[in-house]
Amino acid sequence: MNAIQLKRQSWNLAIILLALVLGIWRTSQLPQFGAYEARTFVLGILPIALLSMGQAIIIIGGGINLAIGAEAVLINCLSARYMQGTTFTESVVLAIVFILVGMLIGALTGWIIAVSGIADIVVTLATSFLLVGVAMYVMPQPGGGVNQQFADLVSGKVPNFIPPLIWLILPIILIWLPLYRSKLGISMYAIGSSKEAAFLSGVNVKLTKIKLYAIGGLFAGLSGLVLTGITLSSSPFANISNTATLNSVAGAVLGGVALSGGVGGLVGPALAALILFFIPTILLAYGIDPAYSQIITGALTIFVVLFGGLLRKRTAGTK
Amino acid sequence: MSGQSLLLKIESLEKSYGPVLALKNANFEVLAGEIHALLGANGAGKSTLVKILTGVISGNSGSISLNGKLVNFSSPDDARKNGIAPVFQDPALIPDLSIQRNLALTGTDEKRFMTELSAMGLTVDLNEVAVNIELPLLRMIDLARALSHDPELLILDEITAALPVDLAEKVISIMNSQKNKGKSVIFISHRLAEIEEICDRATVLRDGINVDTFTASHGSEERIVAAMLGDKNKVSNKLSYSKKIDTSNPLFLEAKSISAGKYLKDLSFQIRKGEVLGVAALEGQGQDLLFEILAGESKLETGEIFVNNKKVTLNHPRDAISMGISYVPGDRKSALMPQRSIRENLALTRFRGFSQWGMINTKSEENQVEDAISSLQIDTRAKSQVKRLSGGNQQKVTIGRWVTTGFDLLLCFDPTRGIDVGTKQQIYELIRKFADQGKSVLLFTSELREIQMVCDRAIVIYEGKVQADLSIELCSEENLMNAAHGILVTK
Numbered sequence: 132m133n134a135i136q137l138k139r140q141s142w143n144l145a146i147i148l149l150a151l152v153l154g155i156w157r158t159s160q161l162p163q164f165g166a167y168e169a170r171t172f173v174l175g176i177l178p179i180a181l182l183s184m185g186q187a188i189i190i191i192g193g194g195i196n197l198a199i200g201a202e203a204v205l206i207n208c209l210s211a212r213y214m215q216g217t218t219f220t221e222s223v224v225l226a227i228v229f230i231l232v233g234m235l236i237g238a239l240t241g242w243i244i245a246v247s248g249i250a251d252i253v254v255t256l257a258t259s260f261l262l263v264g265v266a267m268y269v270m271p272q273p274g275g276g277v278n279q280q281f282a283d284l285v286s287g288k289v290p291n292f293i294p295p296l297i298w299l300i301l302p303i304i305l306i307w308l309p310l311y312r313s314k315l316g317i318s319m320y321a322i323g324s325s326k327e328a329a330f331l332s333g334v335n336v337k338l339t340k341i342k343l344y345a346i347g348g349l350f351a352g353l354s355g356l357v358l359t360g361i362t363l364s365s366s367p368f369a370n371i372s373n374t375a376t377l378n379s380v381a382g383a384v385l386g387g388v389a390l391s392g393g394v395g396g397l398v399g400p401a402l403a404a405l406i407l408f409f410i411p412t413i414l415l416a417y418g419i420d421p422a423y424s425q426i427i428t429g430a431l432t433i434f435v436v437l438f439g440g441l442l443r444k445r446t447a448g449t450k
Numbered sequence: 451m452s453g454q455s456l457l458l459k460i461e462s463l464e465k466s467y468g469p470v471l472a473l474k475n476a477n478f479e480v481l482a483g484e485i486h487a488l489l490g491a492n493g494a495g496k497s498t499l500v501k502i503l504t505g506v507i508s509g510n511s512g513s514i515s516l517n518g519k520l521v522n523f524s525s526p527d528d529a530r531k532n533g534i535a536p537v538f539q540d541p542a543l544i545p546d547l548s549i550q551r552n553l554a555l556t557g558t559d560e561k562r563f564m565t566e567l568s569a570m571g572l573t574v575d576l577n578e579v580a581v582n583i584e585l586p587l588l589r590m591i592d593l594a595r596a597l598s599h600d601p602e603l604l605i606l607d608e609i610t611a612a613l614p615v616d617l618a619e620k621v622i623s624i625m626n627s628q629k630n631k632g633k634s635v636i637f638i639s640h641r642l643a644e645i646e647e648i649c650d651r652a653t654v655l656r657d658g659i660n661v662d663t664f665t666a667s668h669g670s671e672e673r674i675v676a677a678m679l680g681d682k683n684k685v686s687n688k689l690s691y692s693k694k695i696d697t698s699n700p701l702f703l704e705a706k707s708i709s710a711g712k713y714l715k716d717l718s719f720q721i722r723k724g725e726v727l728g729v730a731a732l733e734g735q736g737q738d739l740l741f742e743i744l745a746g747e748s749k750l751e752t753g754e755i756f757v758n759n760k761k762v763t764l765n766h767p768r769d770a771i772s773m774g775i776s777y778v779p780g781d782r783k784s785a786l787m788p789q790r791s792i793r794e795n796l797a798l799t800r801f802r803g804f805s806q807w808g809m810i811n812t813k814s815e816e817n818q819v820e821d822a823i824s825s826l827q828i829d830t831r832a833k834s835q836v837k838r839l840s841g842g843n844q845q846k847v848t849i850g851r852w853v854t855t856g857f858d859l860l861l862c863f864d865p866t867r868g869i870d871v872g873t874k875q876q877i878y879e880l881i882r883k884f885a886d887q888g889k890s891v892l893l894f895t896s897e898l899r900e901i902q903m904v905c906d907r908a909i910v911i912y913e914g915k916v917q918a919d920l921s922i923e924l925c926s927e928e929n930l931m932n933a934a935h936g937i938l939v940t941k
Binding site for chain 2: 314317318320321323324325327328329330331332333334335393394
């Protein structure tokens with residue numbers, strides 16, 4: 132690893148360090164740390180980590196998806212309704228269908244943005260209302276269920292923490308790494324960094340945008356399914372989707388993705404979800420009001436954005 | 451030109467942006483193995499023609515044929531596949547991607563690219579991110595990338611502008627070697643001397659129509675300028691505006707052995723009231739830092755600056771402005787508010803300081819702005835948004851805002867870069883007018899001949915020091931060039 136690559140990885144290293152420190156802090160609060168506790172950690176972050184990864188891909192490509200939480204909630208509701216009372220095989224087939232639905236929703240969102248030329252933030256704000264509305268139609272009240280074997284496939288039988296860990300790592304290996312190396316991956320960074328230069332370099336800007344939103348939708352679908360697998364139910368509420376969306380943005384930003392686009396990766400956001408999970412749980416263990424943990428999470432996000440901005444300014448100044 | 455086959459033929463191309471006709475009836479031909487200059491004042495339609503030719507936009511009507519075959523490029527990628535490779539003034543590399551990934555994006559062979567780059571005597575770390583690379587090198591990288599695709603037709607749009615002399619020479623030798631291989635080059639430049647020297651033919655556009663095509667040779671300059679400006683704008687034949695400065699004029703500013711950054715080391719100079727002092731230097735000699743220091747944007751490390759014989763510290767642009775020092779930066783875009791009107795841009799500098807929280811006196815503002823617009827001859831057809839003005843008119847607005855406020859020393863950093871000949875002359879005249887009013891102007895220019903035309907005296911910076919301090923008689927391009935390369939000027 133040469134100096135340039137090391138510099139580029141420095142953000143990830145810092146995030147790993149912070150996650151490690153918080154992780155040790157949290158485990159020291161527990162009477163014991165074993166497979167059961169590890170499973171709690173992984174289940175605690177899995178839905179939001181997946182959502183942050185999907186958001187990260189869209190932000191790297193120069194967009195932002197405010198409907199990503201709503202996409203996850205919709206898939207959560209769909210799966211909890213239609214997977215109730217099914218066999219394992221049926222559940223798996225339905226899961227694949229719902230992931231495809233997530234991709235389709237993402238692709239449609241991207242298509243609207245690409246064709247209309249309306250800002251991402253406006254289109255996705257509108258689609259977020261729309262999707263939550265559909266979710267409430269699918270599941271008017273919290274409830275639903277899922278095949279137990281399918282739930283075990285997602286979250287593992289207590290205290291087996293390996294399945295959720297696999298679901299966290301597998302998307303990085305199967306989706307992110309090939310994407311990063313592909314032409315689509317380079318195009319993603321290109322349109323996020325400079326749309327004009329990307330166009331001049333021969334990138335199909337609109338198609339790339341649609342594809343990235345589709346991949347974002349894939350992650351949202353995974354997130355929604357995982358949520359069903361963990362909670363064995365669903366809730367169609369807007370406050371859940373809004374919090375999820377905001378957390379996905381916080382996770383992406385904390386994970387080293389620049390909101391201006393063109394910079395970042397997926398490992399950072401996955402780890403950032405861990406940090407966002409540890410802060411409130413650590414404070415809660417001290418008996419501190421959860422509201423304070425919100426303040427700290429918020430302050431940390433501002434600090435990180437500020438610090439990241441200053442860091443980039445400095446490196447740009449010393450070129 | 452007999453024996454050479456026709457590579458490109460553009461016939462009655464038309465393109466309008468809303469009600470504005472950018473190209474009316476453009477005809478243009480390029481032969482195989484020819485270096486063809488495409489010329490025209492700002493707004494003549496050059497960039498529109500290039501954009502259509504490279505698939506960035508498409509024309510409304512007209513035809514383009516390549517090797518006798520009718521083509522219609524749908525995207526830059528499409529044009530590239532058909533053998534047309536453009537290199538623009540602003541390199542089309544993705545800022546946040548490494549060079550390696552930039553190459554992958556355009557399907558460029560890495561080995562071939564490195565061969566092309568090392569043929570230019572340059573090298574780069576492929577892992578380096580484009581944003582960290584200096585502009586001149588980045589342009590050469592873009593050029594090497596274009597060459598890696600073996601283009602039939604290379605389009606070089608203003609790439610020698612603000613390029614250091616050694617790199618500009620490399621670009622020229624690349625053009626010649628393309629020509630020797632039987633490939634063609636379209637060369638767009640405002641440096642007329644370059645065109646005379648290297649181009650086979652030149653085509654001049656004016657108001658979206660090709661007005662003249664001729665074989666380029668020494669002495670073409672007058673014909674080019676006449677064709678660019680047309681009959682309505684006869685240029686004054688007066689080539690030099692310089693005058694010998696009265697050495698009894700009091701000093702306005704004196705810099706004593708200032709050092710800063712990597713480049714400036716022990717640099718000293720003086721500028722008198724009513725004097726236009728030229729600054730010449732190759733790229734990267736610290737001239738930009740010098741201007742920023744005088745403008746209060748950067749700090750000096752050691753040394754002293756005196757204004758009106760009093761020692762001053764310039765920690766903030768506010769300090770410089772209050773001393774009467776105004777800065778016109780090289781990058782027009784950074785100085786202007788692109789989406790606001792000419793009026794607001796011109797008036798902006800009047801509202802500095804903290805004492806003016808009250809209402810803006812629009813009446814007096816309007817009067818001053820009107821004065822500035824008329825004295826600068828700004829084309830006000832697109833006055834509601836500065837970003838819609840041509841480059842030359844934008845530059846006039848950046849200078850004009852200081853006219854409305856008043857100043858004693860104007861720092862002009864490469865003010866005529868990428869500006870057409872007619873507008874250049876208006877800017878020269880403006881600078882002279884300031885000097886006649888007893889104001890001082892410090893002018894850095896990357897076009898050495900300008901120094902002879904507008905300045906009263908010139909300093910040449912080399913390795914952070916003043917290598918030569920030349921009175922106007924000694925400011926020949928040759929002398930300036932020698933001094934800029936660190937050679938002592940004897941005569």
